[in-house]
Amino acid sequence: MSVTVEIERRDSRPAKPEWICPSCKDGARLADVRGNLFVCPYCGFHTRITAGERIRQLADPESFSELWPFVRTLDPLGFTDLEAYPDRVREAQAKTGLAEAIVTGSATIEGNACVLAVMDFGFLGGSMGSVVGEKLWRSAELAAAQDLPLVAVCSSGGARMQEGVLSLMQMAKTSCAVDVVNEAGTPFVAVLVDPCTGGVVASFATLADICIAEPGAKLYFSGPRVIQQTTREALPEGFSTAERNLELGHLDAVVPRKELKTKVGNYLRLLEGGDTPERRDTRRARGRSKRGLAQATADGARAIAALAWRSFVGGSGEAPGPPEEASAREETP
Amino acid sequence: MEKLQGRLKRLQHEKRRRDAWLTVEIARHRDRPRTRDYIATLIDGFEELKGDRLRADDPAIVGGIGWFGDRAVLVVGHQKGRTLDEQTVHNFGMARPEGYRKAQRLFSLAERHALPVLTFVDTPGAYPGVAAEEGGQARAIAETMLKMARLTVPVVATVIGEGGSGGALALAVADRVLMQENATYSVISPEGCAAILWRDAAFAPQAAEALHPTASQLYELGVVEKVVEEPRGGAHNNPEAAAAKVGEAIGAALAELDQVEPETRRARRRERFRRLGVWAEPDAGGTVLSAIPDMRP
Numbered sequence: 001m002s003v004t005v006e007i008e009r010r011d012s013r014p015a016k017p018e019w020i021c022p023s024c025k026d027g028a029r030l031a032d033v034r035g036n037l038f039v040c041p042y043c044g045f046h047t048r049i050t051a052g053e054r055i056r057q058l059a060d061p062e063s064f065s066e067l068w069p070f071v072r073t074l075d076p077l078g079f080t081d082l083e084a085y086p087d088r089v090r091e092a093q094a095k096t097g098l099a100e101a102i103v104t105g106s107a108t109i110e111g112n113a114c115v116l117a118v119m120d121f122g123f124l125g126g127s128m129g130s131v132v133g134e135k136l137w138r139s140a141e142l143a144a145a146q147d148l149p150l151v152a153v154c155s156s157g158g159a160r161m162q163e164g165v166l167s168l169m170q171m172a173k174t175s176c177a178v179d180v181v182n183e184a185g186t187p188f189v190a191v192l193v194d195p196c197t198g199g200v201v202a203s204f205a206t207l208a209d210i211c212i213a214e215p216g217a218k219l220y221f222s223g224p225r226v227i228q229q230t231t232r233e234a235l236p237e238g239f240s241t242a243e244r245n246l247e248l249g250h251l252d253a254v255v256p257r258k259e260l261k262t263k264v265g266n267y268l269r270l271l272e273g274g275d276t277p278e279r280r281d282t283r284r285a286r287g288r289s290k291r292g293l294a295q296a297t298a299d300g301a302r303a304i305a306a307l308a309w310r311s312f313v314g315g316s317g318e319a320p321g322p323p324e325e326a327s328a329r330e331e332t333p
Numbered sequence: 334m335e336k337l338q339g340r341l342k343r344l345q346h347e348k349r350r351r352d353a354w355l356t357v358e359i360a361r362h363r364d365r366p367r368t369r370d371y372i373a374t375l376i377d378g379f380e381e382l383k384g385d386r387l388r389a390d391d392p393a394i395v396g397g398i399g400w401f402g403d404r405a406v407l408v409v410g411h412q413k414g415r416t417l418d419e420q421t422v423h424n425f426g427m428a429r430p431e432g433y434r435k436a437q438r439l440f441s442l443a444e445r446h447a448l449p450v451l452t453f454v455d456t457p458g459a460y461p462g463v464a465a466e467e468g469g470q471a472r473a474i475a476e477t478m479l480k481m482a483r484l485t486v487p488v489v490a491t492v493i494g495e496g497g498s499g500g501a502l503a504l505a506v507a508d509r510v511l512m513q514e515n516a517t518y519s520v521i522s523p524e525g526c527a528a529i530l531w532r533d534a535a536f537a538p539q540a541a542e543a544l545h546p547t548a549s550q551l552y553e554l555g556v557v558e559k560v561v562e563e564p565r566g567g568a569h570n571n572p573e574a575a576a577a578k579v580g581e582a583i584g585a586a587l588a589e590l591d592q593v594e595p596e597t598r599r600a601r602r603r604e605r606f607r608r609l610g611v612w613a614e615p616d617a618g619g620t621v622l623s624a625i626p627d628m629r630p
């Protein structure tokens with residue numbers, strides 16, 4: 001068997017490889033890798049992909065329309081380390097073609113309408129600042145208001161330090177967003193992809209109804225480096241990998257990228273309860289009590305849907321659109 | 334003249350840095366009153382309740398019921414300890430999943446019996462160990478926040494020392510967040526931030542200044558509702574007086590929250606966190622739609 005693989009590899013290996021697997025270091029043509037969803041054709045390593053590529057893989061063709069693309073990062077603390085925060089943001093925008101570390105919108109997955117939020121690790125390590133928190137909140141609010149499921153693909157190095165305590169607050173904000181979705185009784189599926197760490201994994205990502213991960217994804221709150229610096233403990237084999245997390249009971253499943261779309265589609269259909277009137281009525285009833293609560297909020301009773309679609313409909317000008325150019329990247333946070 | 338102004342600016346800058354670092358040091362001061370000290374002074378007849386009902390009791394988080402004035406309350410807080418022995422027992426206030434699960438089950442108890450919840454925040458952060466990670470630290474923190482968000486009883490959190498990262502926030506999803514004058518509250522420790530962004534932990538004072546972790550700065554950002562005054566030089570100089578001020582502030586917050594219906598309290602708490610964050614959204618006309626929220630009562 002290994003012989004066949006060897007032969008194939010030699011045949012398809014270009015003189016100067018366009019793509020090199022970060023794991024097995026073998027080279028391949030980019031088109032082949034892309035056709036294989038940016039999973040290494042030789043060793044099965046799941047490389048990190050951009051939000052645009054993720055949407056291309058997960059959403060039904062032409063079904064995704066971006067929402068709130070104009071929500072912009074500010075610099076609330078005037079934060080400067082070796083570089084000023086606004087410069088870091090501009091660089092990340094130029095590098096990724098994204099406005100922020102999350103892309104949100106409406107889509108269908110295997111025919112199931114949903115709100116889709118996808119994080120991009122390439123944008124400042126997928127760090128969660130005010131914009132990520134706000135767009136996640138709006139996604140949750142829209143899902144609740146429209147009785148749509150929420151699907152979030154989570155990848156993050158943690159909180160956006162440059163926004164100080166405000167980035168920490170996004171953990172609470174996104175956890176409250178899960179409360180909004182839960183109360184509406186609409187499904188929430190989280191897909192954790194490499195790496196999903198820090199403030200994201202300790203907030204909305206692990207609060208989903210169904211929480212799955214891609215093979216080999218690293219998932220942790222405190223990373224190996226912090227653990228070793230603080231406790232000097234030896235790390236067990238496979239520490240923090242998706243497979244280890246599955247074994248420990250922290251995940252519902254580890255799903256290869258190739259099966260991801262089908263799986264998520266299945267989950268949504270099952271949680272939506274098919275079309276039995278009883279289950280629909282149950283959801284509607286929950287939806288009503290939810291709306292009652294929303295109105296109790298002093299000034300929370302603004303028109304959710306109107307807010308949600310405004311920037312989308314009225315949008316024009318220089319904001320970067322959805323990412324067209326999809327390619328595999330290797331990033332360091 | 335320009336040269337002089339430049340020098341003045343540099344001096345002011347240095348002063349800000351020194352002030353930020355001084356606050357960090359006072360917040361971590363060995364003799365600073367801890368959660369148990371505040372319980373001893375402010376809560377009568379305190380009955381400690383231990384355990385997460387699953388597998389363990391985490392001494393890094395203490396909890397129990399007692400009387401705050403004439404009303405029964407639930408108290409939960411990080412406990413750091415003072416002597417080295419105490420600190421070891423309490424793991425320096427760094428909680429493990431069982432600590433957060435203990436908090437959750439105590440919050441449920443409070444909800445069931447309509448007890449207001451008082452929390453005290455004082456931790457460098459959640460414990461970064463292998464067993465903690467593999468025991469579900471991430472979800473334990475997330476669930477604790479969600480649990481707090483769902484309470485209909487009044488919830489008042491007070492940051493009394495170090496408010497370190499998610500481990501601190503897990504006990505601070507409250508209706509009112511109070512913060513002592515010399516406490517800090519931050520997404521990451523200055524040392525940790527310096528190690529990552531400056532690539533050298535020695536730049537901790539610079540990081541402390543940049544992170545804006547002090548009570549007055551957090552008040553400006555709308556993250557805390559009230560800065561609680563401390564005795565001159567810090568709470569450790571007169572713990573009794575410091576506790577009296579904290580008690581006063583908690584009492585005032587509870588009195589306000591009593592005026593609100595339970596479900597509304599919950600909805601407003603959610604709205605409180607919904608508004609935290611600073612971003613801009615230029616609409617079609619190019620105007621900025623949102624900026625620093627104003628949510629103080």
Ligand SMILES: [Zn+2]
Binds near residue numbers: 023040
């Ligand atoms: Zn490979």
